[in-house]
Amino acid sequence: AQRVTQxxxxxxxxxxxxxxxxxxxxxxxxxxxxxxVQYSRQRLQxxxxxxxxxxxxxxxxxxxxxxxxxxxxxxxxxxEDSAMYYCVLGTGxxxxxxxxxxxxxxxx
Amino acid sequence: xxxxxxxPKFRILKIGQSMTLQCTQDMNHNYMYWYRQDPGMGLxxxxxxxxxxxxxxxxxxxxxxxxxxxxxDFPLRLELAAPSQTSVxxxxxxxxxxxxxxxxxxxxxxxxx
Numbered sequence: 414a415q416r417v418t419q420x421x422x423x424x425x426x427x428x429x430x431x432x433x434x435x436x437x438x439x440x441x442x443x444x445x446x447x448x449x450v451q452y453s454r455q456r457l458q459x460x461x462x463x464x465x466x467x468x469x470x471x472x473x474x475x476x477x478x479x480x481x482x483x484x485x486x487x488x489x490x491x492x493e494d495s496a497m498y499y500c501v502l503g504t505g506x507x508x509x510x511x512x513x514x515x516x517x518x519x520x521x
Numbered sequence: 522x523x524x525x526x527x528x529p530k531f532r533i534l535k536i537g538q539s540m541t542l543q544c545t546q547d548m549n550h551n552y553m554y555w556y557r558q559d560p561g562m563g564l565x566x567x568x569x570x571x572x573x574x575x576x577x578x579x580x581x582x583x584x585x586x587x588x589x590x591x592x593x594d595f596p597l598r599l600e601l602a603a604p605s606q607t608s609v610x611x612x613x614x615x616x617x618x619x620x621x622x623x624x625x626x627x628x629x630x631x632x633x634x
Contacts, residue, residue, distance in 0.1 A: 455627070457564075457623075499564070507552065507569060508566060
């Protein structure tokens with residue numbers, strides 16, 4: 414069965430500190446991995462997908478098939494990065510698998 | 522393009538009342554989804570649809586019903602509202618299956634008292 418694990422429910426850092434939001438997945442096939450972000454009281458929106466291999470708002474994420482991980486990283490956190498982050502696994506099924514989410518709080 | 526729209530934005534229901542949450546997308550997406558998001562929790566899938574006339578249950582379908590008569594619309598019906606249905610409801614759509622990006626609506630904040 415497919416599974417996405419985000420081990421941290423809450424991650425609290427100070428402005429300017431590096432950030433790493435962890436995501437591990439379980440899937441035997443070829444996965445499609447996404448990071449979605451939800452700012453306070455707003456809709457979820459796509460932040461990154463692994464096939465695009467781009468940096469959005471300073472965030473990057475690399476798919477590590479050996480470790481089945483897709484961690485989200487940013488070298489210097491900003492206050493506006495405070496949000497809920499969801500790691501999502503896409504497979505050949507109709508339904509993507511969501512992690513439970515990690516709430517990132519960046520303190521001034 | 523308006524993307525995915527949802528109405529209403531907020532609603533307060535009394536126990537036992539019924540209502541329909543509306544969801545419309547203008548991207549000609551085949552796949553549509555309803556999720557609920559409880560405080561401090563992630564998203565739970567209620568129902569989904571792979572095309573007009575085709576719907577299926579997700580993880581938490583009890584107390585809800587859906588229909589999909591057109592590609593654009595995917596309403597969610599709550600029958601006999603209960604306090605446990607207090608949540609934020611998000612509708613989403615995607616072009617194809619789970620390999621593709623989902624586009625989310627702004628959400629409906631529902632309180633059942």
